[in-house]
Amino acid sequence: MAKILIVDDDNVTLSILKQVLYKANHDVTTAIDGEEAIQYVKNDVYDIIVTDFNMPGMNGIELTKEILKINPQSVIILITAYISVKAALESIKLGAFDYLTKPVDKEELLLSIERGLERLKLLEENSQLKKAKTSPERVEFKFETKSDEVKKILAEAAEVAQSDSTVLITGSNGTGKEVLAEFIHKNSKRNKNTFVVVNCAAIPEQLLESELFGHSKGSFTGAIKDHKGYFEIANNGSIFLDEIGDLDTPLQVKLLRVLQTKQFARVGDPKPISTNVRIIAATNRNLKELIKDGKFREDLYYRINVFEYHLPDLKDRPSDIIFYFEKFIKEYSKENGKKIKEISKEVKDLLFQYPWPGNIRELKNIAERASVLCKNGIISGDLLPDRIKIDGEIAAKEPELNEEINTDYEASKNELLKEFERDFIKKHLKKRVK
Numbered sequence: 001m002a003k004i005l006i007v008d009d010d011n012v013t014l015s016i017l018k019q020v021l022y023k024a025n026h027d028v029t030t031a032i033d034g035e036e037a038i039q040y041v042k043n044d045v046y047d048i049i050v051t052d053f054n055m056p057g058m059n060g061i062e063l064t065k066e067i068l069k070i071n072p073q074s075v076i077i078l079i080t081a082y083i084s085v086k087a088a089l090e091s092i093k094l095g096a097f098d099y100l101t102k103p104v105d106k107e108e109l110l111l112s113i114e115r116g117l118e119r120l121k122l123l124e125e126n127s128q129l130k131k132a133k134t135s136p137e138r139v140e141f142k143f144e145t146k147s148d149e150v151k152k153i154l155a156e157a158a159e160v161a162q163s164d165s166t167v168l169i170t171g172s173n174g175t176g177k178e179v180l181a182e183f184i185h186k187n188s189k190r191n192k193n194t195f196v197v198v199n200c201a202a203i204p205e206q207l208l209e210s211e212l213f214g215h216s217k218g219s220f221t222g223a224i225k226d227h228k229g230y231f232e233i234a235n236n237g238s239i240f241l242d243e244i245g246d247l248d249t250p251l252q253v254k255l256l257r258v259l260q261t262k263q264f265a266r267v268g269d270p271k272p273i274s275t276n277v278r279i280i281a282a283t284n285r286n287l288k289e290l291i292k293d294g295k296f297r298e299d300l301y302y303r304i305n306v307f308e309y310h311l312p313d314l315k316d317r318p319s320d321i322i323f324y325f326e327k328f329i330k331e332y333s334k335e336n337g338k339k340i341k342e343i344s345k346e347v348k349d350l351l352f353q354y355p356w357p358g359n360i361r362e363l364k365n366i367a368e369r370a371s372v373l374c375k376n377g378i379i380s381g382d383l384l385p386d387r388i389k390i391d392g393e394i395a396a397k398e399p400e401l402n403e404e405i406n407t408d409y410e411a412s413k414n415e416l417l418k419e420f421e422r423d424f425i426k427k428h429l430k431k432r433v434k
Helices: 011-023 034-043 060-070 082-094 106-134 148-160 177-186 205-213 249-261 287-292 298-304 318-335 345-353 359-373 386-397 409-433
Strands: 003-007 027-031 048-052 075-080 098-101 167-170 195-199 238-242 263-265 272-274 278-283 307-310
Touching: 003 011, 003 034, 011 027, 011 106, 027 034, 034 048, 034 060, 048 060, 048 106, 060 075, 060 082, 075 106, 082 098, 098 106, 148 177, 148 307, 167 177, 177 195, 177 238, 177 278, 205 249, 249 263, 249 298, 287 298, 318 345, 318 359, 318 409, 345 386
Parallel strands: 003 027, 003 048, 048 075, 075 098, 167 278, 167 307, 195 238, 238 278
Antiparallel strands: 263 272
């Protein structure tokens, strides 16, 4: 969600743009002219400013100049009629981020805002890197865990980080795949350069190639200027391709070429661009099954998994359940000004029994909820959602009778060991609570 200020002297345009951005879950404020907009910018910080070019009094160029004086990192998107494109380009030279021509296309507007937010993210990352360079002691990026299985992964990943080898991270949603990818980047020789995160499943298929590799002006409808893709932005750094199993076949071929030749081309421009980027990929899908179904290239699979790490589900890392819950409770209690003195035994028992389909992400949401609702300093069972209590109570009373018997010796042994670890920790915690 972005905090956006829309400036336009036409109330109908203001209403339409506000509705479009509001439906996209953005926080929107409107101003009827440049003077009103300046007052808003002086009193608050906006991620994006969308402004009409032709307005009575202060026009778009003048407003751009004034806003950039107040906040030089402001992302300003101008809306202009065709006859004012020349003037809009002048404002780009002055520091505006982008311009759109009337009538404004909804998808172009949302895409421009998405790119503007990406720019703000990169600026923030660069700022943090500069601080790290000047800091006498750099804080090491950590992946916190109590799981021996995950600790083993981290120990090897820290060594692998020193190379430029590609890494494939597998696991269910919410198990920490992006955190592990960032751990590898921050522990690498590339840590002073950009770490770009791309969710391949979240970007529309028809836009993904342009977002990854960029496009040249005029290469398709709406390509009004050259656009750098994520591979250019991440040059000399790392790019994290999340949900790589969702890439369509043509893009898989182009990604394979990047891995083989260290080159790519923008959409609409055959000129090759060299890249020095480290690729870290992740998926929650079974790539070998996708290969059998003809949906994922086998040669690409072997290119991206020079090193492969599988992050287990939270239910299979019982030592992390209470560890993370206590950690999140501490963070949210501080954020919400709460003093949490105790997590009840009932809560710990329920947390252990719950299967955690949403993994760490779900656990974090539960901790936030409990912290916000807590009034007496004790995290008690009534603060948990009903699904936690119902599923936990059922799991505690009924064995999984319908579970198919595993005839594989090693798999059965590992399941029993995990069950023993869960029971052992649970009993230990019961004694500690007493």
